[in-house]
Amino acid sequence: MSNKAKLVLGVTMSLALMFGFLHAIWPEFPISFKRLHIFGFNLLTGGSLILYYTQAKGVFTKQVQAYFALSLAYALSAAAGIYPVALALSIPLLLLVESVRIKRFSFFPWDFFKPGKVSEKFNQAALLCLSIGIVFASLVILNNEYLKLISYEKLTLEVFFLGYSFPVSLITMAIMFSFMTKEETKLTAILKEIGFWFVNLGVIVFFAFIIFGVFIAEMVISTTLFFTVFMIFFLFIRTAPKVQQKTFLVSGMMFLLLTALTGIFYILVYFFPAIETYKEFVLALHAMVALYGWNLSGLFIIIRWNDFPIKLNSILAISLHWAIVLILAPLGNYFLPLAALAMVSYVALLMIVFAGRANQKG
Numbered sequence: 001m002s003n004k005a006k007l008v009l010g011v012t013m014s015l016a017l018m019f020g021f022l023h024a025i026w027p028e029f030p031i032s033f034k035r036l037h038i039f040g041f042n043l044l045t046g047g048s049l050i051l052y053y054t055q056a057k058g059v060f061t062k063q064v065q066a067y068f069a070l071s072l073a074y075a076l077s078a079a080a081g082i083y084p085v086a087l088a089l090s091i092p093l094l095l096l097v098e099s100v101r102i103k104r105f106s107f108f109p110w111d112f113f114k115p116g117k118v119s120e121k122f123n124q125a126a127l128l129c130l131s132i133g134i135v136f137a138s139l140v141i142l143n144n145e146y147l148k149l150i151s152y153e154k155l156t157l158e159v160f161f162l163g164y165s166f167p168v169s170l171i172t173m174a175i176m177f178s179f180m181t182k183e184e185t186k187l188t189a190i191l192k193e194i195g196f197w198f199v200n201l202g203v204i205v206f207f208a209f210i211i212f213g214v215f216i217a218e219m220v221i222s223t224t225l226f227f228t229v230f231m232i233f234f235l236f237i238r239t240a241p242k243v244q245q246k247t248f249l250v251s252g253m254m255f256l257l258l259t260a261l262t263g264i265f266y267i268l269v270y271f272f273p274a275i276e277t278y279k280e281f282v283l284a285l286h287a288m289v290a291l292y293g294w295n296l297s298g299l300f301i302i303i304r305w306n307d308f309p310i311k312l313n314s315i316l317a318i319s320l321h322w323a324i325v326l327i328l329a330p331l332g333n334y335f336l337p338l339a340a341l342a343m344v345s346y347v348a349l350l351m352i353v354f355a356g357r358a359n360q361k362g
Helices: 001-027 033-055 064-080 085-102 119-149 157-179 186-212 215-239 244-268 275-305 314-332 336-355
Strands: none
Touching: 001 033, 001 244, 001 336, 033 064, 033 085, 033 119, 033 157, 033 275, 064 085, 064 314, 085 119, 085 186, 119 186, 119 336, 157 215, 157 244, 157 275, 157 314, 215 244, 215 275, 244 275, 244 314, 275 314, 275 336
């Protein structure tokens, strides 16, 4: 990846985190900082890197550049509440993502139902999930702003816009499975397939239960997903070779397990009102760990895909990553000095990872 592309991504990712703090500091601003926070990381950075990884050309092709420009315009229009523009832009965005998916795989995802590389299945699932997210968000805009056919408490743009984080999570899974050894036992192959279906179907069903507020079902699915993630973590530890990327992905999986635990805790609030005092903070921590912990770990690998091993202190970089995600950023929503420190530390982390010299022992 060129230095110019890294700079664009670094600026976008930094602005995304900054908008998260501005939302807490200035919630009444006429443009939604919260939406820009979500879009900047998931739709712009995450979506662009999903296409970049899928095409595997080592550069931002014209398709990736077009996607980035369209998604930026989409983000700005949706954040400003200019919904006709957002709806119009969703059409070329959808066609662009689907053109990349169909060229790399097929129109119907037949590969999901055939024995094969699970990493490829996760890759296609990430693209398909991105397309579905664009469609569903458009349908919600049409319903809520114009047609008003369905009136439901959780049928909101904020809930559906959060769905853009799922494709980024799935592409990180694809990266993890790509490192697992190709020489596998029959049991390992079966467990990989189980991991693929449980993650994908579990996320879809879980999202549906969130919309309809079925809390017991949410608890069952979230617990099942936790044990599925733990199984995948075990497979990755056992089968992935000892390379520099593994260190970052192990850290990412630990973030994902923490994401699952904080999600379970958030659901428990509905059953044990006494712990509601911690609800807001746990939700903020959950979102931060998911986006800037687990998902960011995968995006780091994609951005430096052809450069590993890179010359950097992996343990130092990961320690800084954890300090930002677990301490500085969550508390930065309540204390402005910590928000500033989180931003400085985050930019430093991006510079460390992006600027490390390629093909060096690390």
